[in-house]
Structures are given as structure tokens and as C-alpha cells.
Amino acid sequence: MMRFLIITLLSFLLVFLSFDCRAQIIMPREPVILAWYSLRPPVDTPKGYKDLRNAGFNYSFSYFNSLDEAEQSLKNAENTSIKVIVSTHEIKHETLTATSRLKRYKSLAGYHLKDEPSVEEMVELDSIKKLIESNDMTHLCYVNLFPIYAGGERLGAHDYRQYLYKYYEMLSPSLLSFDHYPIRTDGFREDYYKNLQLVSSFCKQKALPFWGFVMSAGYGVFPEPTLAGMSLQAYSNIAYGASGIQYFTYCSPGPMEFAPINYEGNKTDVYARIVEINHNIKKIYRVLSGVEYDTTYLIGGIVNGEEEPRSVSINDCKIICNIGKGFLVSNYNRKNKRYMLIVNRNYDSFQSISLAPERKAKVLFGGKKIIIKREEHFNVSPGSALLIRVF
Numbered sequence: 001m002m003r004f005l006i007i008t009l010l011s012f013l014l015v016f017l018s019f020d021c022r023a024q025i026i027m028p029r030e031p032v033i034l035a036w037y038s039l040r041p042p043v044d045t046p047k048g049y050k051d052l053r054n055a056g057f058n059y060s061f062s063y064f065n066s067l068d069e070a071e072q073s074l075k076n077a078e079n080t081s082i083k084v085i086v087s088t089h090e091i092k093h094e095t096l097t098a099t100s101r102l103k104r105y106k107s108l109a110g111y112h113l114k115d116e117p118s119v120e121e122m123v124e125l126d127s128i129k130k131l132i133e134s135n136d137m138t139h140l141c142y143v144n145l146f147p148i149y150a151g152g153e154r155l156g157a158h159d160y161r162q163y164l165y166k167y168y169e170m171l172s173p174s175l176l177s178f179d180h181y182p183i184r185t186d187g188f189r190e191d192y193y194k195n196l197q198l199v200s201s202f203c204k205q206k207a208l209p210f211w212g213f214v215m216s217a218g219y220g221v222f223p224e225p226t227l228a229g230m231s232l233q234a235y236s237n238i239a240y241g242a243s244g245i246q247y248f249t250y251c252s253p254g255p256m257e258f259a260p261i262n263y264e265g266n267k268t269d270v271y272a273r274i275v276e277i278n279h280n281i282k283k284i285y286r287v288l289s290g291v292e293y294d295t296t297y298l299i300g301g302i303v304n305g306e307e308e309p310r311s312v313s314i315n316d317c318k319i320i321c322n323i324g325k326g327f328l329v330s331n332y333n334r335k336n337k338r339y340m341l342i343v344n345r346n347y348d349s350f351q352s353i354s355l356a357p358e359r360k361a362k363v364l365f366g367g368k369k370i371i372i373k374r375e376e377h378f379n380v381s382p383g384s385a386l387l388i389r390v391f
Contacts, residue, residue: 024292025200025203025293026290027288027292028209028243030058031243031244033281034058034085034211034247035057035247036213036250037061037062037249038060038062038249039052040063041069041072044062044072044077046077052080053082056279059084061112061246064088066090070086071101074102074108075107078106082107084109085112085140086102086108087112091112096134099132109139110142111140111141113128113129114143116145116146116150117146118155119166141173143167146163147195160195160198164198164202168202175210176211177212178199178211181222181248183222183223183229184221185221185222190304196237200240200241200293203241209243212236212245212246213245214237217256217258218257218259225270225273228384229383230274231383231384232383235284235328235383238288239343247260247274284385287387290334291332291337294330294333295331300321300325300327301323301324301327314340316359318355318356319340319356320353321351321352324346325345326345327353328342328343342387344381349382350379350381351380352378354376356375359373359390361388362389363387365386366384366386
């Protein structure tokens with residue numbers, strides 16, 4: 001009887017520890033930085049892929065008219081360090097033929113199944129995914145999900161949380177990708193951070209990496225992408241534990257006023273802005289490599305008429321700001337290493353914030369690399385971030 005009890009307790013402990021180890025998000029050293037609506041004929045040349053790499057990207061996603069087109073593009077991407085997610089008609093309708101032809105290329109990242117599927121459409125996607133995996137278990141089956149503002153009818157679920165659960169249960173994914181474009185000509189979407197929080201907490205529970213988006217093209221209700229606006233979106237995703245940053249779009253698919261590569265195939269000012277942002281986010285990920293994402297706090301803003309707290313104390317450090325557009329404050333931990341990422345949510349103006357560590361802290365990114373031993377004030381530029389290590 002005693003032996004049975006010991007075995008039962010050990011089994012329970014094993015299950016508990018196993019669950020506990022899974023319930024986390026670990027920050028990668030090298031994030032996925034993906035160009036959406038990227039290179040395709042005639043600009044998907046070896047030079048085009050090198051320009052993509054030089055802008056800081058390591059992944060590319062494109063729609064191709066045929067398998068022949070896709071194969072040629074994969075050949076052009078060889079030896080450029082760019083991995084390509086391919087979308088063609090044949091992936092869905094001639095699945096085994098498509099995977100047999102594409103899987104041999106080292107530049108292949110995976111297969112695109114669907115953008116923004118409803119729950120009902122996930123039934124078919126599951127069948128396609130299983131067929132792909134019967135022939136290729138190595139490469140990614142990529143699906144990108146709706147944002148929270150799509151609404152229940154388009155989602156095919158009661159609410160966004162159920163939508164995420166259905167995706168996880170039906171497709172058994174290796175990652176979660178979703179889009180949300182908060183900066184519009186009529187203002188900033190207040191549900192942006194709710195969307196990030198729901199995805200982040202869900203992925204943390206499932207130990208599932210997630211990729212978020214940056215709007216990098218201007219058209220319709222979306223204004224010209226600025227350095228501050230795109231930086232805010234990239235840093236906000238990192239602040240919630242994202243392991244990948246995706247840009248929509250890289251090439252202009254039509255008469256968009258602003259995209260990194262315009263309809264004629266030429267670089268624009270947006271390209272130069274993205275080079276700077278990707279350089280910065282890589283710095284942040286290198287510091288946070290292997291560190292566990294913990295929690296994100298919103299302070300100093302006004303949402304739905306309600307004021308957020310003006311301060312928060314985490315990692316033995318107090319962060320204080322005035323009421324305005326507010327800040328994100330995220331903390332990350334690994335043994336004796338403790339970090340905070342502080343993001344200015346105002347993409348139009350500087351905002352001030354104060355840090356008061358109990359012992360000391362050090363600025364690693366976003367300001368002078370100083371040691372903080374008492375309360376210090378920082379004027380954070382629009383959409384920018386501070387990365388702090390607390391000792």
C-alpha cells in the first residue's frame with residue numbers, strides 16, 4: 001500500500017512539474033523577422049533577397065502563381081540566409097506533389113495554409129496540415145489568425161478567447177500568428193493591448209511561441225508608417241513576449257502610397273525606417289535571449305475613460321509616470337537576471353518616466369548606459385523603449 005502511494009505521489013509530482021515547465025514563454029536569441037507580401041516575380045531575384053536580408057529580415061512570405069514560380073524563388077533565396085514561407089494553389093489542391101517538390105530546398109521555411117480563417121474553415125485546414133505532415137514533418141504549416149476586432153461572426157466563435165482555443169485544439173500548431181493594426185487615420189485602437197494580452201496569456205499557458213505584426217504600408221485608413229509608429233508596434237509585441245515580428249507589407253501589391261518596396265520595385269523611406277527598427281529589436285532580443293517573459297503592466301494611460309495606475313513596483317524597482325498616453329512595463333526573469341522593457345505608448349510625443357530601484361539598475365538600451373542608484377528621470381522618445389537590468 002505504501003509503495004502504491006509513493007508511486008502515485010511521484011506520478012502526480014511528475015505531471016505537475018511537467019505542466020509547470022511548459023507554462024512559460026522563453027525569449028529567443030534570434031527572433032523571426034518576417035516580410036509579409038514579400039518578394040515575387042520579377043523582384044524575387046538573388047539581389048532582392050539580399051536587400052531583404054540587409055533590411056534585417058530572415059523570413060519572407062509570398063504568394064506565387066505556380067509551383068514553378070515558387071521553386072525559382074526558393075532557388076534565388078539560397079545562400080542569402082532568408083527562409084521562405086510559400087503560398088501556392090497547389091499546396092491546398094495538389095498537396096503531396098507540392099510538398100515533394102518544395103521540401104528539398106534549404107531556403108524553404110514552410111507552407112502557408114490560410115490567412116484569417118474562421119473556426120469552420122479550420123476543419124479543412126486540419127486535413128491539409130495532416131496531409132502535408134504525412135510527407136514533410138520538418139517544415140512549418142503557417143496560419144495567421146484574425147485580430148480581436150473581427151467579431152464573433154467572422155471568427156466563428158463566441159469570443160476571441162474561444163477562437164484561440166479552437167485554433168489550438170483543432171490544428172495542434174507549433175506557433176500562433178495573429179494580426180492587429182492599431183494605428184489608423186482616426187486614432188489608435190483601444191483594443192490593441194487587450195488583444196496582445198489575450199494572445200500572450202494563452203500562449204504562455206500553452207508554451208506556444210507567437211508572432212505579432214507591424215503595419216508597414218500606408219493605404220486607406222492606415223497612414224504613412226512612421227519610425228515611431230512602427231517602433232511602438234514592434235516593441236509592444238516584444239513587451240508581451242512575442243518571438244516573431246512580421247511586417248505587412250514589404251512589397252506594395254498595388255497602388256499603396258507607402259510600402260518599403262513600391263509598386264515599381266524601388267526602396268522607399270519606409271525601407272530605411274525598417275532597417276533601423278530591425279537593428280534595434282535584434283539588440284533587445286540578444287539581451288533577453290533565454291530569459292522567461294513574466295508579466296506586462298499598463299500604467300499612466302486612459303482607456304475607456306478610466307485612468308490606469310501611475311506607478312508599478314516590479315523587480316525591486318518602482319516605475320512612476322504622469323497620466324498621458326501611458327507606458328508598457330514588462331518584466332523578464334532568469335535565475336539572478338532580471339530585466340524590464342518600458343515602452344512609450346505615445347507615438348507622437350516624448351513622455352517622462354521615473355525609475356527608483358531599491359539597490360541599483362542599469363540602462364541597456366534606449367538611453368545612456370548608466371547605472372541607476374537612486375531615482376532617475378527619463379524622457380522617452382515617441383514609440384521608443386528602455387531596456388533595464390535590475391540588480
